[in-house]
Amino acid sequence: MFVRKFLLGRLRHELTEDELERLESAVNRIITIEPRTTLVDRGTRLENSYYLIEGTMLRHLDDKRGERQLVGVNIAGDFVDLHGYAMKRLDHSVQSLDRAKVAEVPHIRIKEMLSGSPHLARLMWFSTLLDAAMHREWIFRLGRLNAEGRIAHLISELIERLRFVGLFDGLNFPIPLLQRDYAEACGITPVHANRSFRTLKERGVLELDSGGKLRILDEAELKSLCDFDGSYLYGQGELQLDNFEDLAVNA
Amino acid sequence: MFVRKFLLGRLRHELTEDELERLESAVNRIITIEPRTTLVDRGTRLENSYYLIEGTMLRHLDDKRGERQLVGVNIAGDFVDLHGYAMKRLDHSVQSLDRAKVAEVPHIRIKEMLSGSPHLARLMWFSTLLDAAMHREWIFRLGRLNAEGRIAHLISELIERLRFVGLFDGLNFPIPLLQRDYAEACGITPVHANRSFRTLKERGVLELDSGGKLRILDEAELKSLCDFDGSYLYGQGELQLDNFEDLAVNA
């Protein structure tokens, strides 16, 4: 049941079987996307949202000269454009990084789900709030950290998120971002990303091979390099959902 | 009726009198806050959310050394921490810039509103999605623009948002941000902010006097300096709410 990863690690009580059922049956079809393929284009009208079953998706804004700025990375268990349900057009584009598998959920079905299950409705809202919390941390990363810190911080975030859904083995980072992608996420040039990675490697923190194969050698050092504090991810730590279960819309 | 500014300029159909009534009656009390006073501290447990009636609030993250990174600026008509309703603890702090007036809305009342009016519920969700869209543009601003562009972009955004709620006269910018604040928002040092403002003044774009008194002399030039495209604000332009009215949760 591929929807099991939805908000996994973020909730005090996991989704009920009934809710998982509803979610999964809202799916229209499952699509496999080739690497580096655009799934949703900025500005186009949307009738569906997409839940990522497998693989990685990159969300980005483009400037006038076509330069990309990544604004988010999505992994299995994430909705990549749930806000498109309410906004109807995205202000940014979504593209696959690797070969990805997504579940297409028509907005009509989402509508049904929301009215049918207030609890699911709240969880969907919550999931967009998590996006916003991550955005804020990205702002912090770009505003306050240097190149090396930005890379370390990005990787640290992704490690934590991979852990939530059980996709990190402690060594091999399963998201094949290229140096170019790190550069586009961190607001630096690819050349400078390369130099920063070299430094990180020299410090014994990580190793990045061609093709985006990244190994995390010293996670503690990686996090301390950028003073990483993952509480904004609202996992089972300090800042958690807590009483979210109380917040019934129609309780 | 101070809630009239809520989402003003963003919706195809304005809130009904009944909805405005519900919103306003959810308010527990109105608080006046002195300048530079913290309203909500990162991490503390929340029982209320705050709607800004008058003045300006700054949302910020702090690093280990106490350096601030602004992640948002709120003006009249904004909820400053609506997401605190669902998250219970904020991942960032909220502080007044000037003397501000806020309406305190207990979460219990929000809960009632949500169950009582699906339409209001959707609007509240939408308002948090607008925050996220702005966050994304802030990421872009920090990642892709230089100091001058970042300042120009920030001011451009605020001008548009002030327009939505009828608070910009075309010349005098009513948000008394200091150079220090621009620096904290744009990820630059105050010294560099100062130099960037001088350049902007030399170009005849704007003038910033001591105490945050800013005059916009050439708005077109200001926006073209940073290729500003305000569609992410989801106003009455290209990217708009459109069929949002269809999206009834319990339609």
Next chain:
DNA sequence: CGCTGCATTGAAATATCTCAATCAATGTGG
């Protein structure tokens, strides 16, 4: 009058970018 908070300036240090070249791995067509 003398704080105090903010703005402004200069000069040197540092971070990052730009441009241009090279390298290494991979895949393709002949």
Next chain:
DNA sequence: CCACATTGATTGAGATATTTCAATGCAGCG
């Protein structure tokens, strides 16, 4: 199997943007 193109990684050197530090200016205010 080779020649070649392609893609991403790496390096060097010089240019530019931004920071840092330290000093000065300036206005409101008790």
